[in-house]
Amino acid sequence: xxxxxxxxxxxxxxxxxxxxxxxxxxxxxxxxxxxxxxxxxxxxxxxxxxxxxxxxxxxxxxxxxxxxxxxxxxxxxxxxxxxxxxxxxxxxxxxxxxxxxxxxxxxxxxxxxxxxxxxxxxxxxxxxxxxxxxxxxxxxxxxxxxxxxxxxxxxxxxxxxxxxxxxxxxxxxxxxxxxxxxxxxxxxxxxx
Ligand code: IMP
Numbered sequence: 001x002x003x004x005x006x007x008x009x010x011x012x013x014x015x016x017x018x019x020x021x022x023x024x025x026x027x028x029x030x031x032x033x034x035x036x037x038x039x040x041x042x043x044x045x046x047x048x049x050x051x052x053x054x055x056x057x058x059x060x061x062x063x064x065x066x067x068x069x070x071x072x073x074x075x076x077x078x079x080x081x082x083x084x085x086x087x088x089x090x091x092x093x094x095x096x097x098x099x100x101x102x103x104x105x106x107x108x109x110x111x112x113x114x115x116x117x118x119x120x121x122x123x124x125x126x127x128x129x130x131x132x133x134x135x136x137x138x139x140x141x142x143x144x145x146x147x148x149x150x151x152x153x154x155x156x157x158x159x160x161x162x163x164x165x166x167x168x169x170x171x172x173x174x175x176x177x178x179x180x181x182x183x184x185x186x187x188x189x190x191x192x
Contacts, residue, residue: 001025001192004032006052006066015172019185023192032060045070045082045118046129053120053127063123065184069176071115071150073101073138075108084149098153102140111137113154115176119184128187132180136163147171 003020004027005013017026029038038055040048045068052066070081080087080101088096105111117132136156144152144164151164156174163171172178 001063001188002027003188004029004056004060004062004064006034006038006056006064016181016185019181020188024188027062029056032056032062034060038066040068043082045116046120048082049118049120049129050127053122057122063121065119065121067117067119067177067180069115069117071101071113071154073105074112075110076104079104094149098142098150101138101150101153102142105138105140111139113138115150115154117176117180119180121184121187125191130180130183130187132176132178132183134174134176134179 001023002025005016006029007013008029010028013026013028017024020026034056038052040051042048042051049066049068052068053064056062056064056066068082070084072078072081080097084097085092088100113136115134115136119130119132121128121130134156136154136159138153139155139162140153142152143162144166146166146168147164152162154163155161156163159166
């Protein structure tokens with residue numbers, strides 16, 4: 001079965017292809033001739049994930065899936081959530097986003113947070129969503145140089161290090177994206 005992953009991140013495509021095995025052939029947006037930037041202007045993570053997958057399915061008539069992720073902080077009522085990438089503004093700068101997050105958390109006792117990924121799969125037989133969650137806490141002590149986004153201020157549950165201090169392999173074992181992907185892969189294998 002051929003399946004499009006609505007991304008142009010070739011690293012992500014390779015990683016998921018390895019998880020899926022040979023019975024699925026994964027294609028990127030580029031591979032199916034989709035050159036446009038996919039809109040993601042919904043107000044939920046589910047909505048954005050669905051919007052991207054639906055666009056590809058409707059315009060390119062291929063089975064596909066798309067992901068969307070946000071950092072949800074309990075003391076901020078789930079913010080930055082769906083706005084994680086542009087929390088501090090349209091420049092989408094990770095450093096600015098982390099600074100704003102720490103500023104908004106000043107004086108808060110509850111530093112619980114989670115990353116949440118939603119993958120939407122659309123095929124001829126319907127639409128399915130898969131959620132992956134990584135629980136943890138926010139630290140004011142920004143640490144580590146690996147990863148991206150909010151990794152330097154996020155300490156996963158059961159760890160002392162921030163995500164930015166973990167090896168990529170280790171992060172990929174526990175991450176929100178990996179957990180949502182595992183559910184997708186299981187579903188695809190069961191419905192092959
Ligand atoms: P996207 O939906 O994967 O593009 O993620 C949206 C935003 O969430 C990113 O721009 C980052 O700010 C944040 N984010 C998503 N995944 C991670 C992660 O694994 N570590 C840190 N930040 C992340």
